[in-house]
Amino acid sequence: MEQDLVPEQHTAPETSHIDIDPEYEAKERGTGDEIMDWVTRCPSFGRTVLLFRLIVFFSFCPSFFLIVLICPCYFVILAKPINMAKRKCSFRFEYSQEFSFIKSSNKGNDFVYSTICNVDISLASAGISSVKKHIDTIKHSSSQQMITSTQSLGLFIKERYSPISLKISAAEGTFAFHTVKHHHSFRTMDCTSNLLPVCFSDSDIAKNFHSTRTKTEAIITGVLAPMSIEEVLSELQTGIAFSLSTDASNHAELKTFLIIIRYFNSSGVLNKFLDLC
Incomplete structure (x- = not known):
């Protein structure tokens, strides 16, 4: 159980x-x-x-x-992406006609140079649209405003070679040659430079004549003397006959050696001073 x-x-x-x-x-x-x-x-x-x-x-x-x-x-x-060749935009002459402040760049044909901002703008991807985009930048706006608000520097600069300045230079050179030709002292030009504006007060050349002894000496030694020697040497290179004359002289403790050249041309027999050693 x-x-x-x-x-x-x-x-x-x-x-x-x-x-x-x-x-x-x-x-x-x-x-x-x-x-x-x-x-x-x-x-x-x-x-x-x-x-x-x-x-x-x-x-x-x-x-x-x-x-x-x-x-x-x-x-x-x-x-894998396929690298397809993409055509780059380049500079055209029409761009300078449309925007006067751009010109060709030294960085390449796909750049333009902004004369206002002094920067190179790339045209490779967007073309002329890059220039339009640059115009809207703050840098371009401030540079443009600075140029328009600045007074032209040319108002403060005198013309370097105006007709009146050339005539004044010719008058100063003529008086320098007159001083050498007549064996005048350079000190005489201190008086002459002050006398001419008084005697010829109605002449703009006389009013602006400023050639004292220092300037007269510089004109003679730096302009007239080299020019006269160059003229003599250029005539001798034509093949004409010439002769040399030399002489030594003492001036106090200084001894000088004179060289004079004599030659013949259409003007006749000429005696020219060549150098003083």
Whole structure:
């Protein structure tokens, strides 16, 4: 009776197990250890079904691995950008006619130079639109305003070689030659320079005549003397006959050596002073 009261112990049914050749399994799955780890966590029935499906799939799709290898390379090729040659805009003469402040740049034909801002503007990508965009910048506006508000410097600069200035220079050179020709002292020009405006008060040349002894000496030694020597040497280069005369002289402790040249031309026999050593 006691034996009847003892509950029956039910044992779990044995799970089915499919023996698979290890070499065949390794060949089919390759190195897919991750797949097998996932399969081993499934129930026995699920493992059997999953293994069967994998075997059938790889049996009928032998080119699966080839597709897996080729597809990424194909998408990489498609994703790679193609560098197409792009034409750059360059400077044209019409741009300077439209905008007077630009001109060709030293940096290349695809740049323009702004004379207002002193900068080079690139035309490569946008062309003349780059110049229009530059006009709207604060730098260009401030530079343009500065130029228009500044008085021209030319109003304060006298003309260097005006007709009246050339006549004044000719008068000063003439008086310097007169001083040398008549062996006058350079000091006489101090008085002459002050006397001419008084005597010729109605003359603009006399009013602006300013050649005292210092300026007169500079005109003689820097202009008249080199010019006279150059004229003599240029005449001798034509092949005419000439002769040299020399003489030594003492002036206090200074000893001088004079060189005089004598030659003949259409004016007759000429004696020219060449140098004093």
